[in-house]
Amino acid sequence: MNFKHDLFAQFARVGKALSNGNRLELLEFLAQGERSVEQLSKVAGLTVANTSQHLQQLRHAGMVTCRKEGLKVFYSISGDDVINLLDALRAVAERHVTDVQHLVNTYLTVKDNLEPVPRTELLERARDGLVIVLDVRPEEEYAAGHVPGAVNIPLQELEQRLKELGDQDDENREIVAYCRGPHCVLAFDAVARLREKGLNARRMEDGYPEWKTAGLPVEKSQSRT
Amino acid sequence: MNFKHDLFAQFARVGKALSNGNRLELLEFLAQGERSVEQLSKVAGLTVANTSQHLQQLRHAGMVTCRKEGLKVFYSISGDDVINLLDALRAVAERHVTDVQHLVNTYLTVKDNLEPVPRTELLERARDGLVIVLDVRPEEEYAAGHVPGAVNIPLQELEQRLKELGDQDDENREIVAYCRGPHCVLAFDAVARLREKGLNARRMEDGYPEWKTAGLPVEKSQSRT
DNA sequence: AAACTATTCAAGTGATTAGTTGATTACTAG
DNA sequence: CTAGTAATCAACTAATCACTTGAATAGTTT
Structure with a gap:
């Protein structure tokens, strides 16, 4: 055979x-x-x-x-x-390779981290103005496509541009951060830093590629050719 | 980092x-x-x-x-x-690696092969007696678990035991064969041989592991300890 | 305890792989 | 045509991998 x-x-x-x-x-x-x-x-x-x-x-x-x-x-x-294949690989690695869990946990300095926000839930709550969606990826990636209505503040600039988020009417408005995917560390970092400042931040389940793949609406910036 | x-x-x-x-x-x-x-x-x-x-x-x-x-x-x-990961791997390999398609096509001597039968459709049609479900895996695998009501004839014995399938009232009753999975060649072979004999045979979508994983009912043989 | 069986371990060999370096190709701009 | 740039190719080294062989465990049978 x-x-x-x-x-x-x-x-x-x-x-x-x-x-x-x-x-x-x-x-x-x-x-x-x-x-x-x-x-x-x-x-x-x-x-x-x-x-x-x-x-x-x-x-x-x-x-x-x-x-x-x-x-x-x-x-x-x-x-x-x-992308399905990559997600399946991640799922297996996460579930079975204890080292991965260890790494993720170690990195999450904020231990009392709430559950990540599911994608489907997010869109309607953002539309109602209940949450601020924060895209912490670099500017060029944001420009290439992002979650509708998301604010783009690359991680490096987060500390300086904090007021752009706090300036809104309600200090306690929830902030949902996302980045490149479930194992991109940008959003983890962002959530940890925002929480240090006393803000109500959570991480979005997965990242932009998964959002796009799920068939949810996306938005692009026209600012560049 | x-x-x-x-x-x-x-x-x-x-x-x-x-x-x-x-x-x-x-x-x-x-x-x-x-x-x-x-x-x-x-x-x-x-x-x-x-x-x-x-x-x-x-x-x-x-x-x-x-x-x-x-x-x-x-x-x-x-x-x-x-199993999801393996299926995702197969999907990518099938869709993109042209050699795989070539291999599969070469092996399928019966070119006018009908679409494989979807799992969900199969169960109710089997219950109504419209189709004969044929498990072509070796006896021991059949014993360990199989689709409810399936007849077990290992591929090697198929030629000799053909009458067990044809003996039924209706010569043209459809036969749906399955084996270990979408790339197990047993069912391909079986369908090809049955068609040569003029029987109305088709292949089931995927195989036993996928059936089980999909949460569909299974049956086990008591014949062994 | 001795013989036997199913599996694992350990050491070694040839093949494959990851990464470096420097040359080469394909294309653009002056 | 020349210089310059983005990517690829080719050749090489060190590391890793697949497989073999023979010995070592762990459990069963006598």
């Missing part, structure tokens, strides 16, 4: 793509939208050549596609099924 | 578990239910020592658990999320 063997070897090719931490990081970043090789290499802290090689492995596994525009090559996730 | 790096390294551990064809084959077999190391080594065509090592990798990735009973150690999938 050579057929069977070949078939599993093909599946393993996709598995191999998931077998390296740097590639997973690239995929998580790509889940935001398309990116150039240079951008990706910076965010993952790899050389351009190395990044290029990882991207080609991902491409051969069918997980990303690329598009050349002038000098630059833009990579992007090749379909929603890939 | 060392935290981030560590976190992705933990995810990669699960990814690594999926990066080898033999391990994927073991997982697919384990998705049927628990198995001893010896059984697994036979089905995958590996030495016992090698199988044991693969299983321990899977265990460290949190994908399987084991239970010792007397001399034997029985391994099993550690949760439904693992």
Whole structure:
């Protein structure tokens, strides 16, 4: 039964793509939208050549596609099924690899952290003005697409721009922060800092890619070409 | 940001578990239910020592658990999320890796193959006696659990025992075959052979593990201790 | 206790993989 | 055409992985 063997070897090719931490990081970043090789290499802290090689492995596994525009090559996730796969991987890793839970817990300095806010609940409460939705990702990612009505304050600028959130009529209005995904640390950080300031902050379940994949509405900034 | 790096390294551990064809084959077999190391080594065509090592990798990735009973150690999938992960992997591999499609198509000698029968539809039609559900897995797997009312004829015995299916009142009663999963070749084979004999055979969507995971009713044989 | 069985452990070999470096290709701008 | 840029390719090293072999555990049977 050579057929069977070949078939599993093909599946393993996709598995191999998931077998390296740097590639997973690239995929998580790509889940935001398309990116150039240079951008990706910076965010993952790899050389351009190395990044290029990882991207080609991902491409051969069918997980990303690329598009050349002038000098630059833009990579992007090749379909929603890939995001499902990444989420399934996360789910297994979270549930079973105790080290992950340990890492997440250690990072969450705020131990009495409330449950993250579910996506569906959020949208209507934001519409009613009950919550402020805070996008803590970098400006360019916000511009490429974000949750409707979300305020964008990148994490680094959070401390200085705190009043933009507190200035609102009600000091105790709940703030819901989100970032790149369930394991992006930006929103964790933001919630921890906001709580230190006495604000009522929570984290949104998952992040922008999951929001988009769930078919919920998104908004884009027109400010750039 | 060392935290981030560590976190992705933990995810990669699960990814690594999926990066080898033999391990994927073991997982697919384990998705049927628990198995001893010896059984697994036979089905995958590996030495016992090698199988044991693969299983321990899977265990460290949190994908399987084991239970010792007397001399034997029985391994099993550690949760439904693992089956979801395997299905997500398959989905990506199927959609993107053209080689997989090629392999599957090559194997399907019957080109005019009808759509596989959805699970939900099947159960009520079987109850009404409209279809014969055929389980082509080996006897022991059938005994460990099967779709209610299914007839068990292992693939090897299919040709000899054909009359057990044709003997029924209506020659044209539809036969729906299933096996271990969407990429197990048993049901493909069975359908192809039945059609050669002029019978009205189709393949069930997915296989037994997916059926069980979907929460649909199952039946077990009492014939063995 | 001795023989036997199922599994695991430990050590070693050849193959594969991750990452570095420097050259090369494809494209743009002057 | 030349210089410059983004990405890829090619060649290499160190690390990791798959598998084999033979020994060691743990449990059962006699």
